[in-house]
Amino acid sequence: MDFTFEKKHELLRRTVRDYAQQVIAPRTAEIEETHAIPVDLRQEMAELGFFGVPFPTEYGGAGAGEIGYCILMEELMQGNPSVAVLVGAHTSIGATAIHLDGSDGLKQKYLPPLCRGEQIAAYALTEPNAGSDAASITLSAVREGDSYILDGSKIWITNGGDAEIFSVFAVTDKALGYRGGHTAFVVEKGFPGFSLGTIDEKMGIVGSSTAELVFDGCRVPAENVIGQVGMGFLTAMRTLDHGRHGLGAGCLGGAQEVLNACLEYSKYRQQFGVPIAQKQAIQFMIADIITEIEALRSLVYRVAWLADSRRPYRQLGGICKLFGSEVLARAVDKGVQIHGALGYMRDYPMEQMYRDARITEIFEGTNEIQRVVIAMEAFRRLGVRVEP
Amino acid sequence: MKVIVPIKQVYDPATVRVSRSRGILDTREAALIMNPADRYPLEEALTLKEEAGAHVVAVTMGPAEAEDMLREALAMGVDEAVLLADEAFSSADASAAVMIVGEAINEIGDYDLILTGYRATGDGTGEFAPRLAQYLGVPQILRASRLQVGDGKVAARRRVSSGYAMWEAPLPAVVSVDEGANKPRHPSLPGSIAAYEERVVSVWGVKDLGMTPEAIAESTRTDVRNSYAAPERERGRVLRSEPEQAARELLQELKARGLIES
Numbered sequence: 001m002d003f004t005f006e007k008k009h010e011l012l013r014r015t016v017r018d019y020a021q022q023v024i025a026p027r028t029a030e031i032e033e034t035h036a037i038p039v040d041l042r043q044e045m046a047e048l049g050f051f052g053v054p055f056p057t058e059y060g061g062a063g064a065g066e067i068g069y070c071i072l073m074e075e076l077m078q079g080n081p082s083v084a085v086l087v088g089a090h091t092s093i094g095a096t097a098i099h100l101d102g103s104d105g106l107k108q109k110y111l112p113p114l115c116r117g118e119q120i121a122a123y124a125l126t127e128p129n130a131g132s133d134a135a136s137i138t139l140s141a142v143r144e145g146d147s148y149i150l151d152g153s154k155i156w157i158t159n160g161g162d163a164e165i166f167s168v169f170a171v172t173d174k175a176l177g178y179r180g181g182h183t184a185f186v187v188e189k190g191f192p193g194f195s196l197g198t199i200d201e202k203m204g205i206v207g208s209s210t211a212e213l214v215f216d217g218c219r220v221p222a223e224n225v226i227g228q229v230g231m232g233f234l235t236a237m238r239t240l241d242h243g244r245h246g247l248g249a250g251c252l253g254g255a256q257e258v259l260n261a262c263l264e265y266s267k268y269r270q271q272f273g274v275p276i277a278q279k280q281a282i283q284f285m286i287a288d289i290i291t292e293i294e295a296l297r298s299l300v301y302r303v304a305w306l307a308d309s310r311r312p313y314r315q316l317g318g319i320c321k322l323f324g325s326e327v328l329a330r331a332v333d334k335g336v337q338i339h340g341a342l343g344y345m346r347d348y349p350m351e352q353m354y355r356d357a358r359i360t361e362i363f364e365g366t367n368e369i370q371r372v373v374i375a376m377e378a379f380r381r382l383g384v385r386v387e388p
Numbered sequence: 389m390k391v392i393v394p395i396k397q398v399y400d401p402a403t404v405r406v407s408r409s410r411g412i413l414d415t416r417e418a419a420l421i422m423n424p425a426d427r428y429p430l431e432e433a434l435t436l437k438e439e440a441g442a443h444v445v446a447v448t449m450g451p452a453e454a455e456d457m458l459r460e461a462l463a464m465g466v467d468e469a470v471l472l473a474d475e476a477f478s479s480a481d482a483s484a485a486v487m488i489v490g491e492a493i494n495e496i497g498d499y500d501l502i503l504t505g506y507r508a509t510g511d512g513t514g515e516f517a518p519r520l521a522q523y524l525g526v527p528q529i530l531r532a533s534r535l536q537v538g539d540g541k542v543a544a545r546r547r548v549s550s551g552y553a554m555w556e557a558p559l560p561a562v563v564s565v566d567e568g569a570n571k572p573r574h575p576s577l578p579g580s581i582a583a584y585e586e587r588v589v590s591v592w593g594v595k596d597l598g599m600t601p602e603a604i605a606e607s608t609r610t611d612v613r614n615s616y617a618a619p620e621r622e623r624g625r626v627l628r629s630e631p632e633q634a635a636r637e638l639l640q641e642l643k644a645r646g647l648i649e650s
Contacts, residue, residue, distance in 0.1 A: 008584035011460060015580045023574075049577035062578035063585065072577070 003301075005067070012053075012064055013071045019048065020079025028080050031207035032352065037086055037162070045117060050076075050087055052115025055099060059107060060115035066307040070249035070300055077253030081356040082207025084250050086120070089158040089208075092243035093364065094121025097167035098186060100242065101227035101235045110165055110186060122163035124154040124187075124213055125236050132369045132388075134169075134236060135178035139215060141170035141185065146222050148172070148185065150215040153197060158363065160211025161199050164189045168213075169236050172229055182232035186224040193218030204355030243364055244317035245303040248324030251360050252296050255328045258335040258353055259289050265339055276338075285334040292327040299323060315377045322370040325360035332357040389442040389537070391433040391501045394489050394520070395426040395461065397454040398509045411616035422457045425505030427572035429565040432535055433503050434465045434573065440537065443467050445496055449477055449488050455591075459583040463575035470496065474593035476601035481610035482515055488604065490523040491597040501542060502562045506531045517564035527557035533569035 005013070027041055045051070054069035055061025062068065069091065076084035095114045098106055098121075113119045130136040139152030150170055157166075166187040173181035187194060197212030227235050263286065266277040276282045303320045306313035332354045336343035343350040361367045369388065376386045399418040407414040436442035446461040448454050449472040458469035472492050480488060493499060502524075507514035514530075521528035532544035532555070542563060543556045557563075575583075594601055625641075627634040642648045 006584070007456065007459070008581050011456070011463060011575070011580045011583060012577060014460075015463065015575045015577060019574050047576075048574060049579070053577055057578065057582070060578075062581045064577070064581045068581065 003298075005071075009064070009067055009071055012062075012068050013075060016050075016072055016075040017078075019045075020075050024076070024079035024083050028349075028352075031080060031082055035201075035206045036209070037083055037207050041083070042086070042117070045083075045087075047117075049115075049117075051090060051117035051120070052095075052111075054091065055095070055111060055115050059099075059111035061111075066245065066304040067301065069246055070304045073246045073249040074253035074256070074300070077250040078257045080207065081250075081254065081353075082205045084253070085205050085208040085359075086159060086162065088243075088246055088250060089123065090114070090121045090163070092246040093123035093239050094159065094163065094165065094167055096242050097123060097184060097226055097235055097239040098165075100238055101184065101231070102186070103223070103227075105223060106186060106226065114165060119164040120159055120162050121165045121167065122157050122159035123239065124157045124160075124166050124168045126154060126156050127152070128155055132366055135182075135233065137169060137171060137182065139168070139170040140174075141172045141183055141220070143172070143222070144219075147219045148183075148222060148225070150185070150187070150193070150218040150220055152215055154213040154215075155197075156200065157211055157213055159209060160213060161196060161209030166213065167226065167239070168215075169232050172232075176230065178233040180230040182236070183229050184226035184232040184235040185220050186226060187215075187218065187220055191218055191220060202359075204352070204358055240365055241314050241317055242307075244321035245300055245307065245313070247360060247364055248296065248300045248303070248317075248320035251324030251328040251357075252293065252300050254353065254357055254360075255289065255293050255296065255331040258328075258331040258350075259286070259293060261349060261353070262286055262289065262335050262338045265342075282338055285338055289331045289334055292330065296320075296324050296327045315374060318365070318370045318373050321364065322367050322374070325357075325367060328357045328360055389436065389440055389500045390445065390496075390498055391436055391442045391503060392445045392447060392493055392496060392499045393426070393429050393433050393461075393466070393503050394493075394516070395430065395446055395448050395457065395505070396423045396508050397421070397448065397450050397457045398423045401509055406617055408617045408620070411614075420453055420457070422460060423505055423508045425507055425509070425567055427505075428567060428569050429503035429505055429563075430461060430464060430466070431570045431572040432565050433501075435570070436501075436537060437465065437467070442500075445470065445499075447489060447492055447496070448472065449480070449485055449492075451478075455589050458589050459587065460575055460580075462587045462589075463579035463583040464573055465576075465579065469587070469589045471589050471591045472593075472597075473591055476594040476599075476604050479608060480604055481608045482511075482513065482519065483610070484604050484608040486516065486519040486523050487607050488597065488599070490520055491599060492592060493520075493524065495592070495597060500559045501537060502526075502560070504562065504564045506564045506566055514564075517562055521562035524560075524562065526560050526562055528562045528564075529555045529557055530564045531566040532563050533566045535563065535565070535569075 049062055052061035053064045053072045057063040098110050114121050125134055127137050141148040141150050168185045168187045172183040193216050195214045197214045200210040266282050269276045299320050303313050303316045335350050336354050339350045342348050372388045379386045397420050399415050400421045403418040405414040433444045437444050444466045445468040446466045447470040455471050462469050504517045529544050532546055534545040536543045541556055541558050542561050545552050546555055627637050
């Protein structure tokens with residue numbers, strides 16, 4: 001057993017960290033104010049290859065695997081969470097749906113511009129009546145000649161307003177339902193009948209665009225079906241499975257950022273004539289944050305290693321997302337407490353960290369769904385079938 | 389056009405501790421990084437690559453670990469990387485280092501321009517570029533910015549006390565690039581992975597350069613007699629009373645110490 005990173009991954013980490021700290025982090029005030037990622041920043045990140053890290057070099061990716069991708073997410077989250085979410089949703093779910101199950105033709109056509117960051121991807125599954133219950137989607141896709149006609153809408157789509165390419169899940173056979181009746185499609189922003197609906201205002205990650213997608217007789221060529229007709233639900237779930245450790249890695253970076261802020265603040269904030277670092281009440285909170293960060297770090301990179309070595313990681317991926325987001329939640333809660341009133345003030349970073357963290361317990365499968373899936377798997381091994 | 393950039397691996401000053409008791413720098417936990425001043429000549433060379441199709445070679449003398457710095461240079465876009473590593477190089481001083489790197493540059497050959505940092509973190513003497521130009525017998529421009537290369541010559545701007553001076557030298561030449569002369573680029577992410585997966589670092593030893601350990605030892609003329617930490621300054625005393633009273637106390641103190649006559 002060897003827990004050291006390979007040299008290539010060490011260099012990747014240093015490269016991303018330098019960029020995140022020196023270039024991305026200083027743009028935070030601007031991102032908070034404009035509720036958008038600056039175009040020039042996205043452009044430069046694209047040129048440096050931030051948008052294709054785990055994908056093979058044959059598609060223009062960095063070929064850094066899931067370990068490399070987790071390093072990217074861990075470091076990006078410390079630069080700016082909205083930027084991390086832009087890259088994360090693009091890479092680990094938007095483009096991954098195409099990479100996992102797309103035909104060679106689809107991969108050749110769509111992955112290179114996505115890896116180069118010339119186009120941004122989004123993953124569109126959620127609908128007003130299909131959140132955790134993703135099998136209940138109703139967006140319909142009807143075959144018409146060489147095309148499918150999509151009608152309906154998707155909501156709360158991360159990267160919605162920024163993306164050019166959407167991995168969309170629709171119903172091709174209502175009677176079969178999710179077992180054979182759902183199909184995944186690649187939809188381009190420019191396809192006739194596609195438009196953006198409401199752009200949502202959020203509690204946190206305000207630089208990340210969350211949008212409603214409207215399909216009004218949207219014509220999609222049949223060759224844009226991802227995988228096989230009827231197998232869309234499987235693609236949707238496999239893609240989400242694939243994204244979970246990356247999300248855990250982002251949470252790891254977020255918690256680390258909270259820890260750094262707390263250490264720095266406790267060092268100089270004086271109360272009762274000494275820095276609060278001297279107070280056990282503060283020490284205990286900091287020790288708890290560190291302990292959970294270290295446990296999470298081991299978990300994140302173990303899952304990434306399993307994925308890269310083509311071993312099963314599905315259940316652990318869910319555990320990683322669940323644990324990671326809750327480690328981050330506990331860290332930001334303690335972080336605000338350590339900073340006192342300053343932690344509650346808009347002008348200081350803790351307040352933003354607190355708001356930005358909250359979504360990680362909700363998106364890419366709520367933590368409740370993660371718990372159900374973890375339990376389902378445990379019972380499945382005993383031959384007991386549990387329905388969500 | 390071929391541009392050679394000698395670079396150096398140094399300790400990250402933020403991670404070096406000063407051991408006062410032993411009078412040395414404690415580098416046991418120190419991180420190794422590319423000399424920050426070397427990022428400017430690298431950027432200059434990579435710009436020449438983009439704009440004029442220059443072939444860029446990075447070369448460094450150092451221990452095996454220096455390979456990681458060369459891989460970073462490859463990730464930034466250099467075409468070739470050469471590591472000069474040999475037991476015989478380990479005790480080389482500035483004079484011997486110039487001879488070793490100079491011979492490596494002759495071995496690489498056919499160069500038009502040699503771009504260096506203006507100094508290295510560490511001893512910070514800034515003597516490498518002038519010594520190298522002398523060794524190779526080519527002209528030099530030191531601490532230059534706004535380089536223009538073409539028509540068999542290099543022109544550059546140097547800061548002087550009253551403003552700027554423009555200098556020009558025929559190629560081949562050695563130019564040390566000033567701090568802040570450009571905005572050094574970040575390595576690309578695919579480049580960072582490819583630097584280890586696909587790229588090659590050539591490793592040359594004393595024999596590859598047609599040198600002998602004896603010749604290197606002979607040209608090493610620095611003799612370190614002693615190294616010590618600068619003595620810590622005594623902590624000052626702050627007089628906190630009203631100005632008039634404080635002045636009186638100060639006068640008394642100075643007299644008591646015999647620093648002024650009473």
